[in-house]
Amino acid sequence: MVKVKRLGHTTLQTEDIDGQTDYYSRVLGLSIVERSKDRVFLASKVGLEAVELVKGKPGWMSAQSFQIDPESDLNDVVKELSKHGIKAERRKGMSPGVADSVTFVDPKGTQVDLFSEYKFPKQDLTPSAFNILKLGHIAYRVLDVQKVVKFYNEVLGFRTSDSRGDYFYFLRCNTDHHTLNFIVDEKPQLHHIAFEVMEWAEIRKATDFLALNKIHLVWGPGRHVIGHNVATYHRTTDLVRIEIFTEMDQMKDEALGYWDPRPWHQERPLYPKTHGKETLRNYWGYGSERVIKGYQTNEIPVYGAIES
Numbered sequence: 001m002v003k004v005k006r007l008g009h010t011t012l013q014t015e016d017i018d019g020q021t022d023y024y025s026r027v028l029g030l031s032i033v034e035r036s037k038d039r040v041f042l043a044s045k046v047g048l049e050a051v052e053l054v055k056g057k058p059g060w061m062s063a064q065s066f067q068i069d070p071e072s073d074l075n076d077v078v079k080e081l082s083k084h085g086i087k088a089e090r091r092k093g094m095s096p097g098v099a100d101s102v103t104f105v106d107p108k109g110t111q112v113d114l115f116s117e118y119k120f121p122k123q124d125l126t127p128s129a130f131n132i133l134k135l136g137h138i139a140y141r142v143l144d145v146q147k148v149v150k151f152y153n154e155v156l157g158f159r160t161s162d163s164r165g166d167y168f169y170f171l172r173c174n175t176d177h178h179t180l181n182f183i184v185d186e187k188p189q190l191h192h193i194a195f196e197v198m199e200w201a202e203i204r205k206a207t208d209f210l211a212l213n214k215i216h217l218v219w220g221p222g223r224h225v226i227g228h229n230v231a232t233y234h235r236t237t238d239l240v241r242i243e244i245f246t247e248m249d250q251m252k253d254e255a256l257g258y259w260d261p262r263p264w265h266q267e268r269p270l271y272p273k274t275h276g277k278e279t280l281r282n283y284w285g286y287g288s289e290r291v292i293k294g295y296q297t298n299e300i301p302v303y304g305a306i307e308s
């Protein structure tokens with residue numbers, strides 16, 4: 001089995017590369033590590049590549065990457081994937097920090113690149129309004145959620161952290177509660193991407209700075225129950241939902257099997273589980289009262305006059 005260690009970057013399509021570059025660099029504070037007319041790479045200030053912008057249909061995600069064990073032989077990875085019927089090939093120059101990768105298409109039709117070695121960019125010391133640490137997770141709407149979850153768990157080494165019924169899955173590849181979400185939907189497409197910040201103070205700085213830029217929140221801040229991250233959501237002008245979060249549940253020791261205990265957990269110890277209708281989407285914050293009535297998690301509720 002190939003073992004994914006962490007999420008790399010996501011490739012987002014846009015018709016407005018300059019506008020989106022301004023948003024991700026000036027508003028979110030990511031560093032531009034490579035820029036050409038048709039392609040821009042951005043990394044967090046701590047040096048992790050996070051977003052690639054390319055020309056295309058606004059708001060569509062066309063690729064994502066993951067780092068695997070630095071000791072991995074990429075030819076072995078190609079062979080391993082072929083055992084599962086996946087046609088993969090070596091690729092050069094995926095990103096400024098990745099010289100070699102293995103590329104293939106996952107069961108939901110997204111291009112995936114796996115890389116073993118990563119070169120950090122030169123440190124960017126320019127200040128930003130708040131600090132994103134990394135691209136933390138990607139949530140995707142899929143038709144056949146069981147098939148996609150099985151693929152990521154059995155072929156790429158993910159584990160199911162929690163699920164809501166049999167239609168909303170949270171998968172981890174490291175200590176973070178989730179790096180991937182898959183949600184059943186008839187229209188396969190990106191649901192949201194999420195950036196991790198160090199602490200609440202960063203969320204306050206982020207939301208104030210978003211407001212100064214006339215970008216309003218569409219959900220939160222609140223604390224989720226599944227994953228327990230404090231999260232807030234807004235949209236880009238390409239209508240990509242962006243989550244900014246902190247304090248996500250951590251599985252520090254897989255052998256123990258429970259989440260590192262936190263004061264706000266509802267159960268002790270707290271194990272991965274399947275949640276039912278009784279589980280609120282938010283422990284507190286906007287949206288914490290809605291689940292029992294609606295039991296509808298695909299749509300993030302909206303408040304204010306901003307959703308367009």
Ligand SMILES: [Fe+2]
Pocket residue numbers: 137139192194243
């Ligand atoms: Fe999320």
